[in-house]
Amino acid sequence: MTEQIHAISEWPDTRKILDQLDALVSQPMRPIPRDRMEGYLAYFEERCKKSKALIEDAREYIPGGVQHNLAFNYPFPLAIDKAEGAHLWDVDGNRYIDFLQAGGPTLLGSNYEPVQEKVIELIRHCGPSTGLFHEYELKLARLITKHMPSVEQFRMLGSGTESVMAALRTARNFTGNQKVIKVGGGYHGWSDQMVFGLRIPGTANLDAHGIPMDCLAHVQEIFPNDVDSPAGLRKRMAENEKQGGTAAVIVEPLGPESGTRPVMPDYNRQVRELCDEFGSLLIFDEVVTGFRVGLGGAQAYFDVRPDLTIFGKCVAGGYPAAGGLGGSAEIMSTLAAGIQSGKPRVMVGGTLSANPLSCAAGYYSILEIEKEKAHIKAGRAGDRLTRGLQSIIADYELPFVAFNHGSICHLETSGPMLLDMTHPNIIEEAHKRKDMMEEMGAAFMAEGIVTLAGSRLYTSMADTDDVVEDALERFERIFRHM
Ligand SMILES: Cc1ncc(COP(=O)(O)O)c(C=O)c1O
CATH class of the missing domain: 3.90.1150.10 (Aspartate Aminotransferase, domain 1)
Known part of the structure; x- marks a missing residue:
């Protein structure tokens, strides 16, 4: 067996x-x-x-x-x-x-002792953050890349919301295209561009209170599981070709709201094919599915390789500052790293992102998930x-x-x-x-x-x-x- x-x-x-x-x-x-x-x-x-x-x-x-x-x-x-x-x-x-x-x-259960002990050890020794590099950043990034082949490089960030922001910016910069397509009903955090088509598909800007409509000018919504209808993904991407192109399609791989409206089994593969056809990036929001569906995320389950993967939640094992973005070295090398001048890089980061506490908590949690x-x-x-x-x-x-x-x-x-x-x-x-x-x-x-x-x-x-x-x-x- x-x-x-x-x-x-x-x-x-x-x-x-x-x-x-x-x-x-x-x-x-x-x-x-x-x-x-x-x-x-x-x-x-x-x-x-x-x-x-x-x-x-x-x-x-x-x-x-x-x-x-x-x-x-x-x-x-x-x-x-x-x-x-x-x-x-x-x-x-x-x-x-x-x-x-x-x-x-908290896939291991709340307050799982083996992880808690490591975190307390780290806090006693180094405190939660220094603003400088800590080996746990490397350990966590290496562990994630071991389990997810589409992630050759990993940028730790403070939350799922931030990581989605980083992914959309990266996709636009990398492709030179403008439009971003999401699935109606899906939740990708609360950043300006993603408060669009929340909960019920087709609601568009209904919840976008306090958000300038300009922010949503290049965000589009498609209906769940709809690839080939006249309002479906294929048609939308073809139309976008005439107006700035599609930078990315972002999906929750089980379906909107963690699979509340589940996807057809071949949906993600169809989206992958369309992204390839139209030169767009496929973003898997694995905030919930990584590592609940498995150490390789939903992408391993569906055997579909996204260009960018969003992390959150389990990536810090229930400890604070849980977020991250992963992808190929080619795409990820377009992200800003440290203080640089003269390089047109995508600006991402934050004072407490990738602090030792979050990285250690994530690292030991993933190790324990693997072991147990x-x-x-x-x-x-x-x-x-x-x-x-x-x-x-x-x-x-x-x-x-x-x-x-x-x-x-x-x-x-x-x-x-x-x-x-x-x-x-x-x-x-x-x-x-x-x-x-x-x-x-x-x-x-x-x-x-x-x-x-x-x-x-x-x-x-x-x-x-x-x-x-x-x-x-x-x-x-x-x-x-x-
Ligand atoms: C699929 C998905 N993406 C993004 C987010 C936002 O993550 P965060 O709450 O860490 O900002 C969530 C949060 O529930 C989520 O479920």
């Missing part, structure tokens, strides 16, 4: 999932009955008093009371006191199964969790949809991001469906499960069969009454 190297044990039937998702948003919602929901809300009032008091204070000093937009904060955010492996504890002492995993980075096969273990937990959810959904004849790509699991109960712009009351419907998703998130939390926005679950190596069984019993308690 060949050894499993990717976290995705089997590619789910994309067509079937997309049909199920369409069916979910074409029918009325199935929210939690009012009396049950009142019970869940009472949990927060009765059992989360310290969190509530902290958040009431925070509302005075922090806009909206929260700094993070990852977890849903309904009815109010919980203040977390401790994280370990598969679990979180709030300041009131309540324990939760953690399927947020910091938004994805953390992506495979997390992927198995994702399979088990998803199969369990699918069976509960079937038992109670609910319209909900559960699917996964390894440790990246989706549980759609109301599907606000899956609405179609042709829906007659799209804005109102999206709000109603988002409210239901928020209620689901609160119910999951009250049952002791933390999710990403009530609809996405990241598993980690720490999710043993017992943890998954425990989680499924908790989900069942909610779904049984719907």
Whole structure:
């Protein structure tokens, strides 16, 4: 038997999932009955008093009371006191199964001790940053290039958002072309150019508050999985030939929003072929998929070689300043390096980017992922969790949809991001469906499960069969009454 190297044990039937998702948003919602929901809300009032008091204070000093937009904060955010492996504890002492995993980075589980020890050792010896070269920069870059052949050189940056900015600038400089094409619904951080076509495909500049329209003049959106329709990628690239050419096509390789609308299995290959045909760079945003799908990222799984790869999250193992850009030596040599004059290089960088702490954390995390096969273990937990959810959904004849790509699991109960712009009351419907998703998130939390926005679950190596069984019993308690 060949050894499993990717976290995705089997590619789910994309067509079937997309049909199920369409069916979910074409029918009325199935929210939690009012009396049950009142019970869940009472949990927060009765059992989360310290969190509530902290958040009431925070509302005075922090806009909206929260700094993070990852977890849903309904009815109010919980203040977390401790994280370990598969679990979180709030300041009131309540324990939760953690399927947020910091938004994805902690594939080894929270606060994984072997990495934590190395980071503490480094801080004791050198502190987190000096502004000068540290050997861990080299160690991390070399390790990444070992696992991803398309990455001959790696530039560490401060976040996924920054790395996308760097990639777009690099692509324009390298190709001499202007246009950048993204897939509608996809998330590539919050830089000016990428707040475009967020969440629901076709929304274009709907969320671009405070962004000059000029910034978006060369950004275009195509519909997920659409290569050959009259509005598809091929046509768009052909039209761009007449107006400055396409510098890059940027995709999340599993599909927009970490595969919330999954790609057809051959989609990435088709995009690669079009990029070659039109002289454009293919950018894989592997902020979530590297190294969750495997040490070689989604590019190894699909066997498609992008020109540029965006890193984030796992690249610093859950420690701060997680970002990076990788590609061939030819392309990467166009990036600025140090203080240079007279060389027309692409300006990237930042005071704390590639600090020793982030590089050491990333280096040891990736080593541990490799040693422990953390992506495979997390992927198995994702399979088990998803199969369990699918069976509960079937038992109670609910319209909900559960699917996964390894440790990246989706549980759609109301599907606000899956609405179609042709829906007659799209804005109102999206709000109603988002409210239901928020209620689901609160119910999951009250049952002791933390999710990403009530609809996405990241598993980690720490999710043993017992943890998954425990989680499924908790989900069942909610779904049984719907
Ligand atoms: C696919 C993808 N790209 C880019 C980003 C932005 O990364 P960061 O939050 O580190 O800026 C994210 C963040 O969730 C992401 O999921």
